[in-house]
Amino acid sequence: MMIADFLESPFPEPMALDDVDLSTADRFVNRELSWLGFNDRVLEEAENPRVPLLERMRFLSISATNLDEFYTVRVAGLRELAHAGNTTPGLDGRSPAEQLSLIDAHARKLMARQQDVFRSLTSELASExxxxxxxxxxxxxxxxxxxxxxxxxxxxxxxxxxxxxxxxxxxxxxxxxxxxxxxxxxxxxxxxxxxxxxxxxxxxxxxxxxxxxxxxxxxxxxxxxxxxxxxxxxxxxxxxxxxxxxxxxxxxxxxxxxxxxxxxxxxxxxxxxxxxxxxxxxxxxxxxxxxxxxxxxxxxxxxxxxxxxxxxxxxxxxxxxxxxxxLWPPFTPRVPERVQDHDGDMFAAIRKKDMLLHHPYETFDMVVRFLAQAARDPDVVAIKQTLYRTSRNSPIVDALCEAAEDGKSVTAFVELKARFDEAANIRQSRRLERAGAHVVYGFLNYKTHAKISTVVRREGKKLATYTHFGTGNYHPITARIYTDVSLFTCNTDLGRDATKVFNYLSGYAQPDDLQNLAISPLDLKSSLIEMIEAETALARDGKPATIWAKMNSLIEKDVIDALYAASQAGVQISLVIRGICGLRPGVVGLSENIRVKSIVGRFLEHSRLVCFGNGHVLPSKKARVFMSSADWMSRNLNRRVETLIEITNNTVKAQITGQIMAANLHDVAQSWVMDGSGAFSREMVPEGEFAFNCHRFFMENPSLSGRGSAGASDVPRLTHTED
Structure with missing residues (x-):
């Protein structure tokens, strides 16, 4: 089954910004106002008649929770700077005091609109x-x-x-x-x-x-x-x-x-x-x-x-x-066919071939099963695990404690600086220590935001390393509503790379000779920029040059400038950015070849993916494809330990490019498109025409790499893959 390429939304007509000096900080959109714009989109879903009534009430609640947290963290920080007389400008050139004034005006309008939506929803509820x-x-x-x-x-x-x-x-x-x-x-x-x-x-x-x-x-x-x-x-x-x-x-x-x-x-x-x-x-x-x-x-x-x-x-x-x-119609996440073919044995399924699970469409229970099975397997000798956020009664922590109590070597890298989860993480770390696990807190100055788990298993006379990389947290509850990807592999190079990252966290030993991995704060940012510049060079040589990327936020100055230069050279850039975007897309003389869209719907878009055409039209088997724990923000690329993993398995590459990214780029039903002024507008669907919904597509169709004996040939993709 193929869905025709014409479904993908065209690039908007470039706009001229005559009153903006694109050589100055005006080429960037203010971070805080961009975030408020995202919360406007969340609130707009509370007004969307296509969304079930109580789900609209939930969106209203989420918009208020978001705004409260925004004030207690972001506004609080700006307020402290302003009160101290700090006039250091943000990315867009505005001082803390100037930003606070704009935030206040926007937030007051947003709160007034929340009350209007509340009154409208309670009236509709009364009719029900x-x-x-x-x-x-x-x-x-x-x-x-x-x-x-x-x-x-x-x-x-x-x-x-x-x-x-x-x-x-x-x-x-x-x-x-x-x-x-x-x-x-x-x-x-x-x-x-x-x-x-x-x-x-x-x-x-x-x-x-x-x-x-x-x-x-x-x-x-x-x-x-x-x-x-x-x-x-x-x-x-x-x-x-x-x-x-x-x-x-x-x-x-x-x-x-x-x-x-x-x-x-x-x-x-x-x-x-x-x-x-x-x-x-x-x-x-x-x-x-x-x-x-x-x-x-x-x-x-x-x-x-x-x-x-x-x-x-x-x-x-x-x-x-x-x-x-x-409410939304009920949805039960799938168990991958390959795991079922192996009677639930995660290690056997992973040995067969690398497997990428797309949560919540494929159940996060497979991640829990991976660790629970490791805890009970007598051939497993060691487990290493990062924990940034997890649930209060975490089955992940249960498995780690069970493994430690069974005498296995268990090392847990617990991030105490996970905002609003600090107290929970302190409790979990003490519980792990009582069970006999080694607990490491990483760096004082860097948050450990990477999502990695390794299981070392004795197989014959050798040790095999099974590795899990994720774009989201080891949190079984949020995994029901956050879209993330999980890569399971027993690839030796990736296992060795993961072990080197763990050694960096525990012993400060900077890893060298990483095969398929880049990490921040060391080389993730420079690697991204080098690959953007490689696409730029291809475009200048008249070769196909394309970048597809998906993330929560884009606000890092050097990366944005590299994307601007790529656009000006002719690179076709499609970005799916749920929240903050400091880049101005579709601006004459700056970013004509960049399109930015945001998807807000039943599930919270959270996965971080990036694809480089590498001289070929995307999707292509010869593309370079990556998954990451990092958004393209200064904090992620400069002040956190994050991972960027290159995908080497062809089926997984096809799954990311031909299914996940293509579906996000095709989506019309729950998409907003950003213009050069920083404003988002909902994609319009002509009356009576089909509006493709990527969340519905993923709920109805299995992932390529999770197929079992039936194979992946009959799995729907949205675009042809260039050989």
């Missing part, structure tokens, strides 16, 4: 007999039910706090949500100001009983309904809700002697970071608003008054399994 209530819309039966809920499940967790000289304003942690209350005594003897933190340990929405539909009450409405029980003898005169976002970046001492203890201390400092954003009900009594602002030390420009629901991120609780008709 799902209702979000307030305390005014409760029946007597509802109130009787809620009395029991309050007393049994909520009241024991609450800490109502008076605010007066004897009771100072309490500390609220990052993302702390609270009600501020103005109360009057019923007998008229005096007012009281109080604070009621809304406990994060309790669900935000309480489900009410009833056979007719689904009804929910926000937790804060329940609290307001029972203020009399929390403050006996008082009645509400005025109230407001508010939420604080704090600086969540970590600061570490450069000479920390014990990295684990230093991280534990830094995590406590994060909890007490300065407030970078205060969201508050727009009808807040002036006295309460002033009190909160004074106590949290925020200025008027750091306050967002919300006309609607504070804490949009919590709406994910309304995405309930009961209403399967309002």
């Amino acid at each position: 007999n799902m209702h979000l209530l307030d305390r005014e819309g409760l029946t007597d039966a509802d109130k009787a039910f809620l009395d029991d809920v309050f007393l049994d499940q909520v009241f024991p967790v609450l800490s109502p706090l008076a605010i007066d000289p004897a009771h100072p304003f309490p500390f609220l942690p990052n993302e702390g949500f609270a009600l501020a209350l103005q109360l009057d005594r019923i007998n008229g003897k005096g007012p009281l100001r109080a604070l009621l933190p809304v406990p994060a340990q309790i669900d935000r929405f309480i489900r009410l009983p009833g056979e007719d539909g689904h009804r929910f009450l926000p937790l804060e409405e329940l609290l307001l309904l029972h203020v009399g029980r929390l403050f006996p003898g008082y009645k509400i005169k005025g109230h407001c809700a508010f939420k604080v976002l704090r600086d969540s970046d970590l600061e570490l001492e450069d000479e920390a002697e014990d990295l684990v203890r230093e991280f534990e201390t830094a995590l406590k400092r994060r909890r007490r970071g300065e407030v970078v954003r205060l969201k508050m009900s727009d009808n807040a009594p002036p006295a309460l608003k002033s009190l909160i602002m004074d106590e949290l030390h925020v200025t008027e420009d750091e306050v967002v008054e919300v006309d609607g629901l504070i804490g949009i991120a919590d709406l994910s609780e309304l995405v309930i399994d009961d209403r399967a008709d309002l």
Whole structure:
């Protein structure tokens, strides 16, 4: 089966930017505004009528979670620079203060739009007999039910706090949500100001009983309904809700002697970071608003008054399994046929031939099985594993602990600096140490972001190394929704390369003579630029020159300039970039031959792939094809340990070029195209025409390298491969 090449979207008509000096920093798009543009696209999916209703609510929730994290990390950092008087410009030439001003204007519009979408979605949910209530819309039966809920499940967790000289304003942690209350005594003897933190340990929405539909009450409405029980003898005169976002970046001492203890201390400092954003009900009594602002030390420009629901991120609780008709149709990831042909034996399947799994379409359980099988195999002598992010009850860590307890040599390279997973990784590292594994924390100045696992197995009189390389984390839960690729191989050169990387992490010994691997911060960036320049030289010689690449973010200055030079030489460049893009595509005199698109849909695009035509038209058997753990950002290429793996197996190469990359480039249904101004617009589909959806294609069709005895000849590809 082949799908005709004409499905691929044409390059947009180049645009002239007469008001932009392309010889200056104006040739780059601002990183922060580009990220906000990505979150606009996420929010737009919440408005997309082709998306099931509760999934649209989920997209709305994700857009709010994204924005909160953006403020606690990126905006917090810019704010600190601006307050220190730092005027160092970003990639696009703007100072921290200038960026903050633009961010604030864009973010306020985005938050207002989130409330509009929220109101629209709740109206549509009501038509589906799902209702979000307030305390005014409760029946007597509802109130009787809620009395029991309050007393049994909520009241024991609450800490109502008076605010007066004897009771100072309490500390609220990052993302702390609270009600501020103005109360009057019923007998008229005096007012009281109080604070009621809304406990994060309790669900935000309480489900009410009833056979007719689904009804929910926000937790804060329940609290307001029972203020009399929390403050006996008082009645509400005025109230407001508010939420604080704090600086969540970590600061570490450069000479920390014990990295684990230093991280534990830094995590406590994060909890007490300065407030970078205060969201508050727009009808807040002036006295309460002033009190909160004074106590949290925020200025008027750091306050967002919300006309609607504070804490949009919590709406994910309304995405309930009961209403399967309002969710995506169920999808079960495939077990590769080759693994089934070998009765689940991962080592036998890998010995047959290199195998690339495309998650979540092929189940991540195969990665877990690879390590679990290694833990129980008496012929396995050693396992080495990087861990950047993983789940709380991680089956990966379970397998490593089991292997260590069985006497195998287990070395785990745990990255403590994985943002927001630092505490979890400390717990996992201690658990591994208790089991007898060697735990290595890598570099203080570099994050270890590479995704590698090696299993050394005794086979006859020799040792064989089985290696797994991934583009995503060893996280079974996120692997259900993130698109990533996993390469399994027993190729000797790749196994030796992986071992050299592990030795670099554990002993600082820089690897030499890597056969099929480049790593940052050593040579990954220079290798990328050399290959871009090689395509540039081919174009200048009049030969076919093409680059296809897929990643989450592109913001590294030298790489972007190399792509600009390649475009000007005639290299045809197609980029699939989910999030941040600092490159201006399709600009006359700069980037006429570069196309950038973003795919946002049912699954989160996360894999990092790059293909160079190498003098041939893509896809081609003679192309150079790579998978990577790294986005093309300064942090990944200069300040992290990352991998770029060259694919040598022809079937895997065809799978990446003729299936994965071709499908992404063909996608119309969930694609946005970027123009030279930095703006994205959704690809338009003429009425009645077929809109190719790459996620649906991958769900319906097996991967080339995972086929078993049936072979790969009948597996759908999207383009012919040039011999």
